[in-house]
Amino acid sequence: MPQLLFRGFNVEDICQISKPLVDELAEICDCGTDNFILECLHSTSIFDGKVIETFPFIEVKWFERGLETRDLFSTSIAKYIQSLEIPEFEIAFSTFREDSYYVNGKRCFD
Amino acid sequence: MPQLLFRGFNVEDICQISKPLVDELAEICDCGTDNFILECLHSTSIFDGKVIETFPFIEVKWFERGLETRDLFSTSIAKYIQSLEIPEFEIAFSTFREDSYYVNGKRCFD
Amino acid sequence: MPQLLFRGFNVEDICQISKPLVDELAEICDCGTDNFILECLHSTSIFDGKVIETFPFIEVKWFERGLETRDLFSTSIAKYIQSLEIPEFEIAFSTFREDSYYVNGKRCFD
Numbered sequence: 001m002p003q004l005l006f007r008g009f010n011v012e013d014i015c016q017i018s019k020p021l022v023d024e025l026a027e028i029c030d031c032g033t034d035n036f037i038l039e040c041l042h043s044t045s046i047f048d049g050k051v052i053e054t055f056p057f058i059e060v061k062w063f064e065r066g067l068e069t070r071d072l073f074s075t076s077i078a079k080y081i082q083s084l085e086i087p088e089f090e091i092a093f094s095t096f097r098e099d100s101y102y103v104n105g106k107r108c109f110d
Numbered sequence: 111m112p113q114l115l116f117r118g119f120n121v122e123d124i125c126q127i128s129k130p131l132v133d134e135l136a137e138i139c140d141c142g143t144d145n146f147i148l149e150c151l152h153s154t155s156i157f158d159g160k161v162i163e164t165f166p167f168i169e170v171k172w173f174e175r176g177l178e179t180r181d182l183f184s185t186s187i188a189k190y191i192q193s194l195e196i197p198e199f200e201i202a203f204s205t206f207r208e209d210s211y212y213v214n215g216k217r218c219f220d
Numbered sequence: 221m222p223q224l225l226f227r228g229f230n231v232e233d234i235c236q237i238s239k240p241l242v243d244e245l246a247e248i249c250d251c252g253t254d255n256f257i258l259e260c261l262h263s264t265s266i267f268d269g270k271v272i273e274t275f276p277f278i279e280v281k282w283f284e285r286g287l288e289t290r291d292l293f294s295t296s297i298a299k300y301i302q303s304l305e306i307p308e309f310e311i312a313f314s315t316f317r318e319d320s321y322y323v324n325g326k327r328c329f330d
Binding site for chain 1: 111113115121124125126128129132146147148149150151152171206207209210211212213214215216217
Binding site for chain 1: 227261262263264265266267268269270271274275277287290291294295297298299301302307308309310311312313314
């Protein structure tokens with residue numbers, strides 16, 4: 001956590017931006033870089049009867065950190081995605097509840 | 111958005127129904143067809159020690175549109191899934207928060 | 221439902237634990253074993269510029285069943301994951317809303 005789940009991106013592109021992106025996100029979140037998960041989900045998209053390229057979409061799954069951090073976080077992601085010359089992409093944040101999260105089987109929060 | 115994430119469906123089947131389905135959903139939502147994402151996630155299912163066919167499941171991710179639209183939306187999806195002679199399937203709706211959604215790095219809603 | 225979505229696990233490992241795990245989870249939930257879905261999502265993870273093994277993560281998607289059931293459920297999952305000698309893994313529970321869930325196109329709950 002935080003998890004960045006990418007759909008519609010090349011793995012090579014994410015490799016290229018991964019280090020500076022995670023360094024910057026870790027600073028925003030004030031946590032270690034090894035907390036971050038960057039993961040490309042495999043999928044096939046369809047439109048108008050045909051297989052098409054998947055629209056670039058990033059779902060960030062994490063604990064709630066508030067609007068200000070969210071704005072900074074998405075601005076940082078956007079900067080690196082735009083450096084790949086990907087013109088259109090969307091980012092959505094989803095939250096896990098802290099009392100519904102277990103590390104090695106142990107609940108971390110009351 | 112809306113995103114229809116399919117698991118346990120053949121891509122060819124979704125291709126076949128995609129155009130009339132999206133036309134109908136766009137009418138229900140009163141928005142353009144190019145807002146819709148149909149995406150098959152790749153997965154492997156397991157039961158009783160063996161790999162099995164994945165149960166047909168559709169997660170719809172969108173902004174909250176209320177019960178009436180949800181009912182119309184799922185009735186439309188069901189009609190097209192049933193036209194493929196798939197007897198059993200489930201649909202779940204998940205919502206994104208509008209203040210947690212960013213287009214090209216810019217938050218769209220306060 | 222409940223759905224156990226695995227990322228970062230071998231399908232063979234999940235096959236190996238699937239029967240006793242689902243038997244135990246069905247007892248905890250007081251429901252039939254055929255309600256359970258175990259599904260490995262295909263993905264590729266990246267860190268520090270390179271493709272790495274995906275961190276073992278399980279998202280449980282179900283209806284809200286309360287803290288006590290959640291604790292029992294995750295303890296059971298953890299026991300079987302640890303029997304595979306996987307030292308580190310995380311589990312998060314996400315809930316579907318009952319009025320947003322449709323079986324064969326029919327809403328099950330008001």
